[in-house]
Amino acid sequence: MQGANLRGLRRCAGCGVLKNKSEMIRVIRTKEGEVMVDETQKKNGRGSYICKSLDCLEAAAKRRGLQRDLRYSADPEIYEQVRRIIEAANE
16 A cells, blocks of 8 residues: 555655655644744644755745645744744754
């Protein structure tokens, strides 16, 4: 079964590459409409993933990847939160 081979893999909202979800940053939109970074990767909500790379973050912002995946209108603050996490991980 092909689906079994994809277990644990998620597509980056920036570059479009499939990676293990533990290697990525998860952003969710809750039922209440709140958009947040899910550092535990266990919260309920519609999720989108971004590689831990500033290039992928910039591509996601340019392509409106988070807005498309999460079905919400743009909030630049979420991109800044993800940027801070990426920068802290790369230090």
